[in-house]
Amino acid sequence: xxxxxxxxxxxxxxxxxxxxxxxxxxxxxxxxxxxxxxxxxxxxxxxxxxxxxxxxxxxxxxxxxxxxxxxxxxxxxxxxxxxxxxxxxxxxxxxxxxxxxxxxxxxxxxxxxxxxxxxxxxxxxxxxxxxxxxxxxxxxxxxxxxxxxxxxxxxxxx
Numbered sequence: 001x002x003x004x005x006x007x008x009x010x011x012x013x014x015x016x017x018x019x020x021x022x023x024x025x026x027x028x029x030x031x032x033x034x035x036x037x038x039x040x041x042x043x044x045x046x047x048x049x050x051x052x053x054x055x056x057x058x059x060x061x062x063x064x065x066x067x068x069x070x071x072x073x074x075x076x077x078x079x080x081x082x083x084x085x086x087x088x089x090x091x092x093x094x095x096x097x098x099x100x101x102x103x104x105x106x107x108x109x110x111x112x113x114x115x116x117x118x119x120x121x122x123x124x125x126x127x128x129x130x131x132x133x134x135x136x137x138x139x140x141x142x143x144x145x146x147x148x149x150x151x152x153x154x155x156x157x158x
Contacts, residue, residue, distance in 0.1 A: 042156045047145065050138035051128060061124055065155060068120045072150035075113050082106040117146045 044065065048058050086102040121143055125133065133139065149155050 043145065043149070044156050047124075047142050050141045051124075051132050052135065052138065053132075057127055060127055064120055064123050065149075068116055069150050069155045072113060072116055072155075075109060075116065076150060079106065079109045079113065082109055113150065117149055121146045
């Protein structure tokens with residue numbers, strides 16, 4: 001029983017921590033890689049500013065992110081349902097095996113979502129020129145933003 005609670009607690013804690021980090025909380029740095037000035041109005045603006053994208057790159061990146069968001073929709077819905085299954089299993093005092101099965105199902109879905117996020121980042125990075133790739137702060141900021149970028153219905157809103 002203690003093991004079940006620890007596993008469940010770790011899953012919930014990691015979700016909460018990941019959400020806090022993706023919003024830039026708890027670290028004191030800005031998503032724009034230390035850029036000064038007015039805060040961008042959307043996540044896309046933050047990405048665009050951090051990487052200094054030109055007009056053509058902005059269009060390509062926006063298309064990539066919109067397509068990935070469509071692909072993420074069923075995963076996001078399944079992740080939500082998987083969390084409910086885990087919570088119901090714990091609340092109903094199901095067996096360790098049933099709870100572990102729910103956690104494993106959630107982990108598989110979370111892995112798929114992470115793979116989607118990382119693949120989009122790789123495509124964005126591949127489209128950068130050498131000067132943009134050399135901007136380590138901007139690249140790191142966008143990499144950090146990719147975590148849970150598609151966790152909401154509209155990826156471009158906070």
